[in-house]
Amino acid sequence: MGKLTTHVLDTAHGRPGANIKIELFALNGDVRRAIKTTVTNDDGRCNAPLLEGAEFETGEYELVFHAGDYFATLGANVPEPRFVDRVVLRFGIADTASHYHVPLLVSPWSYSTYRGS
Template sequence: MGKLSTHVLDTMHGTPAQGVRINLFRLEDGRREHLAEAVTNSDGRCDQPLLQGSALRQGVYELVFRIGDYFADKGVHAPEPRFVDEVVLRFGVANPAENYHVPLVATPWTWSTYRGS
């Protein structure tokens, strides 16, 4: 059975990003269903998978990371409005039996992601 997990890396400071609020949504038939909310731990990870087993289905999902709030809490000054505030990652799950690890690598000015295992 597959699972969906994430973690956040702060490349400005070279550390895992602790305290990032994350929301998970599933998109289906024009609706956006909220599935989970989590906050990253000291390793920049969630304490448990966001979805696993039968809860992970084929389809389109969104992870929303509140990375602008994280950097503000770290004392990073950024002009308003923030250049990077909420990062919305929309991705597809083709085979829910596989593991989908969707990390965020971020600074106040850029971000990237990849599919991990």
């Protein structure tokens, strides 16, 4: 069985993004169903996969990373409203036998992602 994982890297400070709130939603058209809310550990990862086993189904999903709150707790000097606040990533899972890893590289001014391994 496959699984869904993530990893947040703070590119502004060159370290893992620790204690970042992450929300996971399943999408059905315009309808969002909350699945899980978690927080990254000191390594910028979650302590367990976001989805695995019977919960890991094909479909469209959305991850919401509360990056702006993270940078605010670090005392980053950013204007209000924040340029990067909540990072929303929509993606699809097509193969339940695969590992889907969705890393986020983030700063107060930019972010990027890719399908990792």
